[in-house]
Amino acid sequence: MELVKLSINGKEVEVPAGTTILKAAEQMGVNIPRLCYDEDLSSVGACRLCVVEVKGARALVASCATAVAPAMVVETHSPAVMEARKTILELLIANHPLDCLTCEKNGDCRLQDYCYEYGVKESSFVGEKHNYEIDDSNPFIIRDNNKCILCGKCVRACAEWCVTNNIDFAYRGFNTKVTPFWDVPYAESDCLFCGNCVAVCPTGALTEKQMHTKGRRWEFEKVKTTCPFCGTGCNFDLNVKDGEVVGVTSNPTSAVNGRQLCVKGRFGWDFIYNENRLKTPLIKKDGKFVEASWDEALDLVATRFKEIKEKNGSDSFAALSSARCTNEENFLVQKFTRTVMGTNSVDHCART
Numbered sequence: 639m640e641l642v643k644l645s646i647n648g649k650e651v652e653v654p655a656g657t658t659i660l661k662a663a664e665q666m667g668v669n670i671p672r673l674c675y676d677e678d679l680s681s682v683g684a685c686r687l688c689v690v691e692v693k694g695a696r697a698l699v700a701s702c703a704t705a706v707a708p709a710m711v712v713e714t715h716s717p718a719v720m721e722a723r724k725t726i727l728e729l730l731i732a733n734h735p736l737d738c739l740t741c742e743k744n745g746d747c748r749l750q751d752y753c754y755e756y757g758v759k760e761s762s763f764v765g766e767k768h769n770y771e772i773d774d775s776n777p778f779i780i781r782d783n784n785k786c787i788l789c790g791k792c793v794r795a796c797a798e799w800c801v802t803n804n805i806d807f808a809y810r811g812f813n814t815k816v817t818p819f820w821d822v823p824y825a826e827s828d829c830l831f832c833g834n835c836v837a838v839c840p841t842g843a844l845t846e847k848q849m850h851t852k853g854r855r856w857e858f859e860k861v862k863t864t865c866p867f868c869g870t871g872c873n874f875d876l877n878v879k880d881g882e883v884v885g886v887t888s889n890p891t892s893a894v895n896g897r898q899l900c901v902k903g904r905f906g907w908d909f910i911y912n913e914n915r916l917k918t919p920l921i922k923k924d925g926k927f928v929e930a931s932w933d934e935a936l937d938l939v940a941t942r943f944k945e946i947k948e949k950n951g952s953d954s955f956a957a958l959s960s961a962r963c964t965n966e967e968n969f970l971v972q973k974f975t976r977t978v979m980g981t982n983s984v985d986h987c988a989r990t
């Protein structure tokens with residue numbers, strides 16, 4: 639592997655050829671701000687917040703889209719860079735509602751974080767502001783284009799992760815906005831409602847409807863779990879407040895799916911509070927199901943299994959498991975079938 643030696647903030651670093659300045663700096667523990675960059679999406683160098691100074695270059699360069707070069711000398715936080723970043727932030731908030739007090743993303747918003755870090759309170763670019771209607775047309779996603787900073791991450795997630803291409807930039811200049819084809823509400827578009835655009839949005843422009851007014855993001859305990867809907871086994875975080883699940887958000891450490899989810903996994907969790915859901919075991923007595931304790935139900939199942947095995951032999955028993963169970967649960971089913979019931983008659987609905 640070809641290595642490239644360069645200097646970042648006066649320190650020498652060696653990284654594989656082709657590494658971006660942003661990644662090389664990250665390797666040294668230097669954090670460069672970024673709004674449009676996402677390591678799981680293609681780089682477009684659109685927001686310019688990651689600009690750095692490269693000795694000899696005629697202008698500041700976007701570190702997310704510039705590869706390192708031998709003997710490059712980079713400054714990531716020089717006065718010129720800091721000034722440029724402040725100006726970029728001021729331009730971004732020039733046409734922004736600054737509604738942090740009631741915004742659902744308050745405390746989990748990259749724009750807010752960077753304005754805080756760079757001391758940007760208000761914009762010196764005073765002018766016209768958009769007043770877009772909020773798209774509340776569907777049960778899953780709220781789209782507030784007034785809070786959109788046109789970073790394009792949602793567009794790329796929709797195109798590169800879902801290959802749906804449901805949204806893109808429309809119009810030009812000040813009127814540019816991200817919207818589905820024909821500028822229709824999400825509900826009238828080809829949207830799959832996977833919410834992957836929501837997962838990457840750095841601001842309050844795209845938010846989960848189910849989580850609205852349920853609390854501040856920092857109040858939610860995140861509990862990593864496995865999706866119960868299909869055999870893919872995606873992982874995500876249940877967001878829990880006061881013992882109640884209020885939403886699902888992606889967990890980037892998920893080995894199976896990364897931050898990608900489908901509509902069922904991200905938004906279908908509310909079945910857990912459905913009033914028709916069975917909460918206690920039922921045992922049939924005199925032809926009717928009656929509620930029973932777990933001890934009572936498990937004792938009955940164990941007794942009946944034992945009776946069947948003793949009377950008819952192990953091969954009178956067979957187990958059929960489900961892709962909706964976790965690997966661990968399926969492992970236990972086959973272990974129980976083979977070692978306790980003494981038969982290899984065990985199968986799974988997703989085997990073929």
Ligand code: SF4
Nearest residue numbers: 737738741747841842
């Ligand atoms: S998107 Fe961010 S900066 Fe804008 S109002 Fe919401 S929290 Fe504030």
Ligand code: SF4
Nearest residue numbers: 796829830832833835
């Ligand atoms: S919810 Fe999914 S399909 Fe719909 S716009 Fe977002 S990423 Fe695309």
Ligand code: SF4
Nearest residue numbers: 786787789790792839
């Ligand atoms: S909706 Fe969010 S992710 Fe999409 S362009 Fe706007 S700020 Fe970026």
